[in-house]
Amino acid sequence: MILSACASPATTAPTSAPATSAPQATTAPGATTAPDTPVLAEVPREQTVILGWSITSAIGTTNPWATGYTHQEGNAFMWEPLMYFAIFADKEIPWLADSMEYTKDDFTELTIKLNADAAWSDGTPVTSRDVKFTFDGQLSNDKLPYHAAFEQFVESVATPDDKTVVVTFKIPAPRFAFEVLMLKFDTGIPIVPAHVLEKEADVNAFAGGLDMPHSGPYNLVLWDANQKIYDLREDWWAVKAGRIATPAVKRIVMVNIGGQVGQNMDIVIQRLVNNEFDAILDVRSGVAKQILESNDKVTTHTGNNPPYGYLDWWPNSLWMNTQIEPFNDVRVRRAISLAIDRDTIDEIIYDGAQVTTIYPFPLYPGLQKFVDSPAVKALEEQYQPRKFDLEESAALMTEAGFTKNSDGLWEKNGATVPAVINGFEGIHADIVAVLVEMLRAAGFDSSTDFSSEAYNNMANGVPGLYMFGHGASLKDPYAALELFHGRFSASIGTTAGNNRFSRYSNPEYDAILDQMAPLSSEDPKFQELAAQALGIYWRDQIDVPIIQWLHRIPYNQTYWTNWPTETNLAMGTNGAFWAHTGLLVITSLKPAQ
Template sequence: MNGKLNRRDFLRLSGLTTAGVVLAACGAAETPATSGGGEAAAPAAPAPASDAMAGVADVAREDTIVYMFGGQPGQFEDTGLGNPYATGATHQIGSAALWEPLYFFSAFAPAGEQEIPWLATGYEYSEDFTELTINLREGVAWSDGEPFNAEDVVFTINMLIENAPTLSRSSAVKAAVASAEVVDDLTALIKFNGPRPRFMFELLMSKFDTGIWWVPEHVFKDVEDVAAFPYFDVEKGWPLATGPYHIVAWNNTQKFIDRRDDWWGAQTGFAELPVPLRILATPRADDTIMVQRMINNEVDQTLDLRATTIGATVAQNPAIVTHTMREAPYGYMDWWPTSMWFNHDAEPYNDKNVRWAVS
């Protein structure tokens, strides 16, 4: 990557992990001096595959984004869970690079440009907002070459309804959707239980890294217990994805996610391939280790440092930026407020008067 990262690219990269601190270059910046004013730290070594990950190709440091994020210090907790709906799985440790939404939503884009069509080309509500028609993009394919189509969209929605409340977002989908139907290969029709004017925005648009994750019907149709299905097998290419990356190796301390040059977006001319050849995810460490590795350009992205720590870190490396670039308050802006959610299926929160009283 070059030495500069524009705001759009930064937001796209930060969405892969929802992380708070990111380097503006992958191994390209001049290595800064240490905070003690002594000799400059040695440049970071290339990022080869470790001995524990035999068979993984070496990729140069400048072509690799290195995350230090998630899990417990020194160890992942979701190793081998390629299914975004599996119990204990998380999409936030690099896996969001695999999944693509119908639409992206950018809270920072100008009005009128916030909705970005991706797997879909358009959508239309009925006049009373009880039906939603979704038009899908032609030429989208899963990483095994199978077309992504309305069968996958309808199957995923019905899977969530049938597995509510176990799967992520399943309760919200079940509460809203009466039925989902395939009109043709590129058209899906969703019928609601009542007017649902915000369903597209709330569940079918990816706001940074949130939303519904689509699954391939041709794989999941044979799965009996979705929440228990790990969906990780390198030889089978699992997990299948429509995104430009795939997982090539994964253990408790490293997760290698490499670029797919056969990605449908590049093959159809819809978008260019992303620049990084590899995303290397490693578990979080204590703040001292994460800060030092950021300062030394050994890690490109971390999460959950305190504001005072981030300020001192930014001051020691001109390549480091945050959600507010290089100025305070450094952290998330109002697109992701802290919230309290109620389980509407359980007493007493199924009573709207109780919810009103709490709010």
């Protein structure tokens, strides 16, 4: 599951930081120790970063190809890509690869040159064989997350020498290097060790374990129900290669705060204010302000100033399974959108800031330019995706064959509209409460489901609405629009893969996306087609866009500085330690003392 997190709005920070000293223990503060826990070397607190996060994956799952693997729970500190992308510096950061260039003008060939010093933690060099193994695996294994992209584009992978890889594409693939091969936020692929995985009969069943060779700087030395502990390996290849200085962080303790991401936040925030945690998941605006007032060592992306965070890549919509009744009727989907008063949401939740949205992608510079184009503005005027109109909503429901029952809820054939909103309490409690009220006022049978089954309900396509984000586009709209391509439309009774919950299928839409795929985003034809696809997104109300997402991550500077902020870009990445670029965040920290 790809999930960005914020704290519940009901959570409050303590009014002042207690005078207790920060813990000196190198294990998680308050954690219990299992009888068979290995004895670890002592590492001073001032050389240790302690992070608060929910850890739910099966203990020992470190193999990026294993079923149930996630990079968000610390595995990002072990695995590396060919290149990173730093969103706020707007630059590529060469990593395992020194270069990655299209060597044909029509984007049908990509040549990758690997760094001479790149090596796995067991001393084995990272070579073109590893890259080819990684790419061939994605191409042949339909259980891997980028299988569809490799199958669509990749014709062959050649290795002229140990440090060169040449990818030949079936069709022009101008975005492949960026979208697939660079790690940023929660997308892209790491390179995996061929000499390890080629020995496994089932690479998806192989968990990896604590000893799996990896290229990243930290070894996982302990993992139990309470915590994961990573220790720096002093022979990390990237230091010798000049990619980065030797990290000052010698140990990372990721404390399991329990539950789903965003739960148990009262205790988590208290521990941050007490200087027990150096960073935690992101919080709501009011909570961020209280934290800053409680401990002057804590900062955020915008310091002590609102909005205390940065624009994330995860704009949230109300998704729904468009294959099942009544959500297979575009009139019902549009009626739901018309029931949402986005201006009021901005006013009562975000203090007047325009956080609500009508787009399935974040408005980073390239995307802002796209939505400001005359073609998109004309379509916005035509479809009015931001419109709030209860009368028009009611007219559409009536046209769709619904009538109001004695409770004032729309009903058809004895059934109301199942508009329960599945979401995550720690990050959605404020917005979902308002959405439920608006939907019920418009006659939809709405309530909340913040249970542990909420995500499974989304993936399984059960009747209801799903509050979730679109983790896709950063530079141009293709990746977000591709979320709704028919090839990802999972049939009823199967699980929707990679958070593509709409199960939407439309040959007209697919044809437009297929024409866009081989075009550079700078091509006027691409821009024309992208506008057409966005118009269909609005026309068919594939989902109901609600809000842009902001990450308000509190960084405690008692022990560590150089967190990435608006005034201190550090390596230019977003500041989420749980993202793929979290490795760069942690390895760039500087001691405060």
